[in-house]
Amino acid sequence: MTKIGKTAPFLHSGDTVRSIEGDMLIALLPPVVIAVMKSGFRSLFLCALSAAAAWVAASALLFLFKRKLAGPAAAGVGLLVALLCPVSAPWWLPALGGTAAALLQILFGLLPRPPFHPAALIWLLLGVFFPSYMHSFPAVSADNIPPVFGGPPALEQGVSIAHLLQLQVRPPHGLSQLLVGNIPGAMGTTSLLLIAACAVYLIYRRAIAWQAAAGMTGICALLGLLVDRGDAGPGWSMLFELSAAGFLFAAVYVAAAPGVSPRLPFARLLYGVLCGALTMIFRYLGMENSCVPAAILLAQLASPPLDRLVLYMRQGEQRDFYRPQKWLLVRYLQKKQGRKGGSKPRKR
Numbered sequence: 001m002t003k004i005g006k007t008a009p010f011l012h013s014g015d016t017v018r019s020i021e022g023d024m025l026i027a028l029l030p031p032v033v034i035a036v037m038k039s040g041f042r043s044l045f046l047c048a049l050s051a052a053a054a055w056v057a058a059s060a061l062l063f064l065f066k067r068k069l070a071g072p073a074a075a076g077v078g079l080l081v082a083l084l085c086p087v088s089a090p091w092w093l094p095a096l097g098g099t100a101a102a103l104l105q106i107l108f109g110l111l112p113r114p115p116f117h118p119a120a121l122i123w124l125l126l127g128v129f130f131p132s133y134m135h136s137f138p139a140v141s142a143d144n145i146p147p148v149f150g151g152p153p154a155l156e157q158g159v160s161i162a163h164l165l166q167l168q169v170r171p172p173h174g175l176s177q178l179l180v181g182n183i184p185g186a187m188g189t190t191s192l193l194l195i196a197a198c199a200v201y202l203i204y205r206r207a208i209a210w211q212a213a214a215g216m217t218g219i220c221a222l223l224g225l226l227v228d229r230g231d232a233g234p235g236w237s238m239l240f241e242l243s244a245a246g247f248l249f250a251a252v253y254v255a256a257a258p259g260v261s262p263r264l265p266f267a268r269l270l271y272g273v274l275c276g277a278l279t280m281i282f283r284y285l286g287m288e289n290s291c292v293p294a295a296i297l298l299a300q301l302a303s304p305p306l307d308r309l310v311l312y313m314r315q316g317e318q319r320d321f322y323r324p325q326k327w328l329l330v331r332y333l334q335k336k337q338g339r340k341g342g343s344k345p346r347k348r
Contacts, residue, residue, distance in 0.1 A: 020258070021073040023207040027198045028079050028253070031188030034181050039087040039138070040145040042153075043187045047082040049091060050098035054078025058102040074102040080119045080253060083188030084246060085126070087146055088155055089133045097122045116300050117260045120250075124293035135160075135289045137184035158184030162244040162288040170230040171240055178243050189246030192239070199252045208256040211265050215272025216251040216279075217242065223280045247279065250292045260300045267306040274306075275299040 035043035058074035078098030085094045101118040108114035127134045138144055139158035146153035161183060164171045173183050181191030189195075203210045224241035225234045232240065242248050255261070255275045262268045275296050282291035 020205075020207045021071055021076060023202060023205040024253070024257075025072045025076040025079070027202050027207070028076060028083065028188075030194050030198055031083050031191070031249070032079070034191050034194055035083065035087070035187035038140060038181060038190070039187060040148070042146045042148045043087050045148050046085065046087065046089070046091060046094050046187070047079055050082035050094035051075040051078040053095040054081075054098035054102035057099040058106055061103060061106055070102070070106075073105060077101045077105050077119055081122055081126075083249070084119065084123050084186050085134065086137045086185075087187050088136060088138050088153060091149075093126065093130060093133055097126050100125075113304065114259050116297055117254050117257050120254050120293045120296045120300070123254075124290060124297060127290045127293070137186070139184060140182045160184050160245070160289070161240055162283075165229045165240060165244055165283070166286065166288050168229055168231065170232040170236075173243075175239070178239055183243065185243075186246050186249075189249035190243065192243060192248055195248050195252055202252065202256075207258070208252065209258050209261040209268045209272075210256065211268035212261045212272035212275070213251045213256040215269045215274075216255050216276040217248065217272075219273045219276035220247060220251075220280060223276075227280075227284075229283075241280070241283075244283075245289045245292050247292055250296060251275070254293075255296045255299070260303060262303045262307045262310075264307055264310045267303075267310040270306050270310075271299055271303055274302060 032044065032047050035047070052075075054077055055070050055075045058070035062068065062070055078094075078101065081097040081101050082094040085097070101122045104118040104121065108116070108118065137158050137160050138146070138155040141156065144156050146155055161171045161173070171183075177183055179191065179193040181194065183190050199208070199210075199213060202208045220241055221238045224238035228234060228237040230237060230240055251272075255272065262271050278295035278298055279291050282295055287294070
C-alpha cells in the first residue's frame with residue numbers, strides 16, 4: 001500500500017484478482033507442454049489430476065462457508081505443485097499436495113496478509129515427508145518414458161544438477177539441454193528459456209513482483225560467477241546454479257507472487273536478494289533440493305518488516321501514516337464517533 005499524492009479522478013488499470021490469477025494459470029501451461037514433450041503424457045495426467053483435486057477441494061470448502069465456487073487460483077496452485085514433482089511420483093502425491101495447497105490458500109486468504117506461499121510450504125513438506133519420491137528424478141531418454149497410469153514406474157534414475165554440484169562435479173549437460181530442459185528434474189522446472197519467456201509475459205501482465213524475481217535471480221547469478229562449485233568456469237557455474245533444484249522456476253512462480261512478496265518496489269528487491277542469498281547459503285551448507293522452498297519461506301517471514309524498513313527510510317508524514325499503532329487508534333476513534341471510512345486525520 002502506497003500513499004497517492006495525486007488528485008482525482010483516477011483511471012482503473014484493469015487488473016483484478018481474477019485476471020492476475022488467470023494470467024498465472026496461463027503462464028503455467030507452457031511448462032506443462034515441455035513436461036509432456038520430455039516425459040510423456042503421464043506428466044499431463046499428474047498435472048490435470050492435481051489441478052482438478054485442488055479445485056474440487058477448494059470449491060467444497062467454500063461451499064461449506066456458503067461462498068461461490070473456487071476460481072482459477074485453486075487450479076493454478078494445484079498445477080504449480082504438480083510441476084514441482086518428478087514424473088516418477090505416484091499419482092496420489094501431486095493430488096495430495098495440490099489439495100493441501102488449495103486449502104491453505106483459502107485459509108491464508110482469511111488473514112490480513114498471507115504469511116507463506118501455499119505451494120512453497122507444500123513443496124517443502126513433501127520433500128521432508130516423501131524424499132524418496134520428491135528427490136528421485138528419471139533420466140531424460142526416449143526409452144525412459146513412464147506409463148500414463150498406475151503406481152510409481154520403474155525407470156532409470158538420473159542425477160540432478162544439485163546433487164552433482166554438491167559433490168563438486170561438473171554436470172555433463174550442454175547449453176541446449178539447459179535452455180530446453182532436457183535434464184533430470186521436476187516436471188516443469190528445467191527449461192531456462194521457457195521460464196524466462198513466461199516471466200516476460202507475467203511481467204508484461206503485471207501478475208508478479210518482477211523486482212523480487214530479479215533480485216533473487218541476480219544474487220544467485222552473481223554468487224554463481226564468484227563461487228564455482230563444479231569447476232566448470234564462471235559462466236557455466238552461473239547457469240548450473242540457476243538450473244539446480246528448480247531455482248529459476250521458483251523465483252518466477254513462487255517467490256515473486258504478489259500476495260506474499262512485499263508491497264513496495266525497493267522492499268521487493270531486498271526480499272528477492274534475501275531469497276537468493278539464503279538459497280545459496282543453504283547450498284553451501286549442504287542442502288540440495290529443499291534449499292529453495294526453505295529459503296523462500298524464511299524470506300517471506302521478512303516481507304512485512306522489509307516494508308516497514310523501507311517506509312521508515314522515507315521522510316515526512318508517510319512514516320507516521322503507515323505506523324500501525326497510530327492507524328488503528330485513528331480507526332478506533334472514528335468508529336467511536338460514528339464516522340465512516342478510513343481517511344487520514346488532519347494535522348493540527
